[in-house]
Amino acid sequence: MLLDIMVPVAIVYGCVVALVFVFQSHLVYYPQIGREVAITPQAYGLAYETVEIATEDGEKLAAWWVPATDARGTVLIFHGNAGNISHRLDYLLMFSRLRYSTLIVDYRGYGTSTGSPSEEGTYRDATAAWRYLTVQRGVRGADIVLFGESLGAAVASWLAARHAPRALILASTFTSAIDLGAQVYWFLPVRLISRFRYDNLSNLGAVKAPVLIMHSRDDDIVPFAHGQQLFAAAREPKQFLELRGGHNSGFVFAREEWVRALADFLDRHAPEGRGQ
Numbered sequence: 001m002l003l004d005i006m007v008p009v010a011i012v013y014g015c016v017v018a019l020v021f022v023f024q025s026h027l028v029y030y031p032q033i034g035r036e037v038a039i040t041p042q043a044y045g046l047a048y049e050t051v052e053i054a055t056e057d058g059e060k061l062a063a064w065w066v067p068a069t070d071a072r073g074t075v076l077i078f079h080g081n082a083g084n085i086s087h088r089l090d091y092l093l094m095f096s097r098l099r100y101s102t103l104i105v106d107y108r109g110y111g112t113s114t115g116s117p118s119e120e121g122t123y124r125d126a127t128a129a130w131r132y133l134t135v136q137r138g139v140r141g142a143d144i145v146l147f148g149e150s151l152g153a154a155v156a157s158w159l160a161a162r163h164a165p166r167a168l169i170l171a172s173t174f175t176s177a178i179d180l181g182a183q184v185y186w187f188l189p190v191r192l193i194s195r196f197r198y199d200n201l202s203n204l205g206a207v208k209a210p211v212l213i214m215h216s217r218d219d220d221i222v223p224f225a226h227g228q229q230l231f232a233a234a235r236e237p238k239q240f241l242e243l244r245g246g247h248n249s250g251f252v253f254a255r256e257e258w259v260r261a262l263a264d265f266l267d268r269h270a271p272e273g274r275g276q
Contacts, residue, residue: 020185021193028151028177028196029117030082031110037086041066044093053105055128059115063105063129065137066092070099072270073166074137075145076129077104078152084111091147094253098263100145103137105129107155119196126159142166142271146209148173150222150247154198161206167269168207169262171214172247174226175201183223204233210269211235212262216243216250239265 020027041048041064051063064085075095079088085104095102107125108115115121133139144165148156153173160168174180177198181190204211211234215227231240241261243250252258 017188017193020188021195024193024195025118027181028081029109031084031107031117034083034087035111037062037084037111039086039089040064041089041092044089046089046092046096048092051103051132053125053128053132055108055124057121057124059108059121059125060113061105061108061125061128062110062112063103063132064092066096066102066104068096068099068101071101072099073143073145073266074101074103074133074139075147076133076156076165077102078126078146078148078155079104079106080150080152086111088149090251090253094259098259098266100266103129103133119198122155123158126155130159130163140271145169145266147171150174151198154200154203157200157203157207158198160209161203165209166271167210167212167266169212169214169265170200170230171252172216172219172222172227172243172250173200173230174198174222175229180222180226200230201233204230204235208235210265211238212241212265213238214241214243214252214258214262216245216247218245218250219247221247237269241265 046066049065051065053061053063077091084106088104092102106113107117108121109117133144134141141164145167146156146160146165147169149171150173153170156168177196178191178194181194213227213231215224217224252262
């Protein structure tokens with residue numbers, strides 16, 4: 001009797017595992033959510049330039065360059081796994097008020113960018129964005145702050161491990177995609193079947209720039225412990241900023257005291273001649 005029950009259950013479970021293995025990219029990327037570019041920085045009173053960035057493998061990435069008057073540096077923003085650059089205008093406004101120019105880019109397959117997202121693809125996108133700033137815009141690497149939220153933080157940390165930015169800021173992110181997946185899908189052998197790593201923890205071991213970790217105890221998607229582990233793994237100088245609110249509501253721009261803490265962090269780690 002027990003065998004009669006276990007065999008069908010095992011078959012169904014095996015089918016579920018196989019389906020997750022084949023279609024797991026659909027659990028990582030959500031470019032279809034808010035695919036249309038609904039609003040531009042102009043709606044926030046920000047002057048901006050629409051930019052198209054070419055990657056080494058032939059994709060064309062949609063991006064916005066938002067210059068700041070008397071800029072104190074440049075922030076390269078990598079957003080999370082859903083929506084597009086038009087859903088992150090509050091970041092652009094915040095950094096503009098802090099007198100930082102920004103470049104925000106849509107990964108391949110997001111917004112109006114060409115291609116389909118993949119882990120290696122997002123790294124190529126990040127490299128192309130860095131190259132655009134340092135080569136075409138002539139921005140020094142020492143003046144570039146890398147900012148990543150959620151999935152974008154893993155892209156930012158990967159880039160920071162391979163270049164020398166002014167600072168690295170990680171918001172509401174995980175130790176690795178595998179660690180988070182194993183927690184969320186505890187009933188699946190995630191560590192055996194995952195094709196995605198996005199290993200923030202390993203990346204931080206190679207990052208020499210100052211690091212700011214921001215995370216909320218109320219985060220309902222990425223547990224607070226992930227932020228704590230990342231902070232422990234980061235080299236000095238480093239800082240932890242505790243936020244409040246859920247994963248999709250606990251943003252640094254939501255409270256003035258958090259914005260001041262971010263500004264103070266950037267001031268402390270400004271290149272010579274870039275202070276107040």
